[in-house]
Each structure stands twice: as structure tokens, then as C-alpha cells.
Amino acid sequence: MSSDVIVADGLRKEFTVRVRTGRLRRQKRLVTAVDGIDLRVARGEMLGYIGPNGAGKSTTLKILTGVLMPSAGQVRVCGLRPVAQRTRLALSVGVVFGQRSQLWWDLPLRDSFDLLRHVYRVPAAAHASRLRRCRDLLDLDAFLDVPVRQLSLGQRMRGELTAALLHGPQVLFLDEPTIGLDVVSKQAVRGFLAELGRGGDTTLVLTTHDLADIERLCRRLVVIDHGRVVHDGSIAALHRRYGSRRLVVADLDAPPPVPPVVPGAALRRVEADGHRLVFALESAGVAEVVTALAGLGGLRDVSVVEPEIEDVVARLYGERRSVRPSRRC
Numbered sequence: 001m002s003s004d005v006i007v008a009d010g011l012r013k014e015f016t017v018r019v020r021t022g023r024l025r026r027q028k029r030l031v032t033a034v035d036g037i038d039l040r041v042a043r044g045e046m047l048g049y050i051g052p053n054g055a056g057k058s059t060t061l062k063i064l065t066g067v068l069m070p071s072a073g074q075v076r077v078c079g080l081r082p083v084a085q086r087t088r089l090a091l092s093v094g095v096v097f098g099q100r101s102q103l104w105w106d107l108p109l110r111d112s113f114d115l116l117r118h119v120y121r122v123p124a125a126a127h128a129s130r131l132r133r134c135r136d137l138l139d140l141d142a143f144l145d146v147p148v149r150q151l152s153l154g155q156r157m158r159g160e161l162t163a164a165l166l167h168g169p170q171v172l173f174l175d176e177p178t179i180g181l182d183v184v185s186k187q188a189v190r191g192f193l194a195e196l197g198r199g200g201d202t203t204l205v206l207t208t209h210d211l212a213d214i215e216r217l218c219r220r221l222v223v224i225d226h227g228r229v230v231h232d233g234s235i236a237a238l239h240r241r242y243g244s245r246r247l248v249v250a251d252l253d254a255p256p257p258v259p260p261v262v263p264g265a266a267l268r269r270v271e272a273d274g275h276r277l278v279f280a281l282e283s284a285g286v287a288e289v290v291t292a293l294a295g296l297g298g299l300r301d302v303s304v305v306e307p308e309i310e311d312v313v314a315r316l317y318g319e320r321r322s323v324r325p326s327r328r329c
């Protein structure tokens with residue numbers, strides 16, 4: 001039996017929209033939001049699902065959670081057809097959409113959690129143990145008795161995560177879970193999700209524009225654009241594909257009279273009035289470059305900078321923009 005909890009083949013979603021073509025004229029246009037996506041996600045995987053605005057991320061998540069019917073293609077989540085078996089699917093998946101709440105606005109968080117136990121018919125002991133874990137890891141106790149409408153965004157998001165997990169779902173879908181959160185709340189949410197992922201039982205599918213979420217949480221990254229998958233693999237594979245290099249930053253006592261040549265590394269930039277040289281590693285390792293730099297004399301400090309995911313994703317989006325297909329209408 002396959003261990004894939006998400007199986008999608010040839011997924012498509014088209015929307016018909018009316019656009020103004022004159023003062024009184026409207027014309028129907030077809031927008032292809034998802035354009036033939038194949039996706040398999042194994043149990044326990046932590047998948048980052050990213051793409052530029054309008055790429056089709058939310059539409060995909062809505063199809064996978066049974067909110068939208070695909071125009072074409074096959075989809076199974078936990079072995080179920082999301083729209084046709086939505087009620088059963090709700091028992092197997094949890095959903096956190098950063099912009100929407102599943103909590104009762106006027107009730108204290110604690111009462112919302114209690115109601116959810118009845119909605120999902122969770123045995124009392126299982127509910128209590130999951131809630132205890134969330135209270136500990138997400139620091140909920142200080143605001144458990146506060147009505148949801150009075151919670152800060154960060155507090156509410158911690159409540160949303162708990163609410164999505166109390167019935168013990170196999171798959172957790174997260175759409176922008178850290179949007180608008182301050183640094184401390186972001187760290188709390190990421191730490192919690194990382195811990196959840198380490199357990200290996202819950203599959204996470206995460207869409208976000210905050211690439212630090214992806215770096216912290218996801219081993220696998222699916223990048224979509226114009227409704228199609230343009231990368232599916234590890235972050236390291238993305239760096240390899242775009243030739244990202246680690247950088248060695250050397251601070252010198254004085255600017256060298258001529259730019260030094262370091263075998264196996266390329267001088268990328270000269271900064272700080274010539275006092276700082278930034279090399280990109282090519283065939284050489286860090287130690288070789290540092291030894292070569294030390295041999296030049298006047299080396300004050302050295303640091304190694306890992307390639308930035310922001311850079312490589314910006315390059316990928318930029319490249320896609322320059323080969324933008326004409327939109328089918």
C-alpha cells in the first residue's frame with residue numbers, strides 16, 4: 001500500500017471571470033489557476049508549497065481540503081475524495097488559514113477547544129493529552145480564558161494551531177500561518193511546527209511568502225507558477241540548480257593594491273572601501289580559501305555566509321517572469 005497521503009494527478013482548476021471591456025461591456029474570461037499539477041506527498045513529510053502571488057497555491061489547498069472541486073484531474077487525500085467525502089476528510093485533516101478563523105469569536109479559547117472536542121467526537125483522554133501538549137509548547141495558559149476577539153494575532157494563531165490539531169489529523173494544511181506575526185510569535189509557531197514534524201506522524205503542507213518558514217521547517221519544496229510545478233525537490237537541489245554558492249567574507253586591515261586571486265573561488269564584491277572582500281566558493285573549500293587569504297597578510301576576520309534562499313527564489317521567480325506564458329483567456 002502506498003504511504004502517500006496526498007495523491008494528485010493532472011489537477012486543473014479554471015475560473016470564469018467577467019472583465020470590463022468597455023464602459024458597459026463585460027466579457028467572460030477563463031482564468032486557469034491550477035494547470036495540471038501532479039503531486040505526491042508521503043506520510044510525515046513537511047512540504048513547502050510556494051510561488052509568487054496568483055500562482056495557484058491557495059486554489060490547490062482549497063482543492064485538497066475539499067473546498068473547491070477541480071475542473072479536471074484526480075485527487076485523493078488520506079485515500080478520500082476531498083469534495084465528495086468532505087465530512088470524513090475533516091476528521092483526517094487540520095486546516096489553518098492565516099486570514100480565517102475556526103474559533104468562536106465571542107468565546108474564550110478554552111470553550112472553543114471544548115466545543116471542538118464535541119464537534120469531532122474526540123475521546124476525553126485523547127483531547128486532554130493533545131491540549132496539554134499544545135498548552136505547553138505554545139504557551140497558551142496566559143490567555144486560555146480570554147475571548148477570541150480580544151486575542152492578539154499571535155495569540156489567536158497559536159489558538160488556531162491548537163484547534164486544528166485537537167482531533168489528531170494525519171495532515172495539517174497551513175496557508176500563511178505566520179503572516180503578520182511578530183518575531184517572537186513566529187518563532188513560537190515555527191518551533192511548534194518543527195516539533196510536530198519531528199514526531200513523523202503528521203504530514204505538513206505549508207504555503208507561505210516567508211521563506212524563513214520554509215528553511216526552518218521543510219525538507220521538500222514545491223514551487224509553482226502559473227498553476228504549474230516549476231521545482232520539486234530539496235532546498236539544496238534548488239541552490240544547485242541555480243548555482244548558489246557559499247560566500248567567504250574576508251575583512252582586511254588595509255585594501256589590497258590589486259584584487260587577490262584565490263584559486264577555486266571568485267571575487268564577488270569589494271565592500272567597505274576595499275577593506276572587505278567577498279568570495280564565492282567554486283571548486284575550493286572554505287579551509288583552502290581561508291589559507292590562501294591568510295597568506296596575503298593583513299587578514300583581520302573571516303566569516304562564511306550560506307546561500308540565501310531569498311536570493312535563489314527571487315532568481316527563480318525572475319526567470320519565470322521573463323518566460324511568462326501568454327495567459328489563456
Ligand SMILES: Nc1ncnc2c1ncn2[C@@H]1O[C@H](COP(=O)(O)OP(=O)(O)OP(=O)(O)O)[C@@H](O)[C@H]1O
Pocket residue numbers: 015016017031032033051052053054055056057058059060
Ligand atoms: N474564486 C475565484 N474566482 C476567480 N478567480 C480566482 C478565484 N480564486 C482564485 N482566482 C484566480 O486564480 C489565480 C490563482 O489564485 P490563488 O489565490 O490560488 O493564488 P495564490 O498563489 O494563493 O496567490 P497569493 O500568494 O497572492 O495568495 C489568480 O489569478 C486568482 O485571481
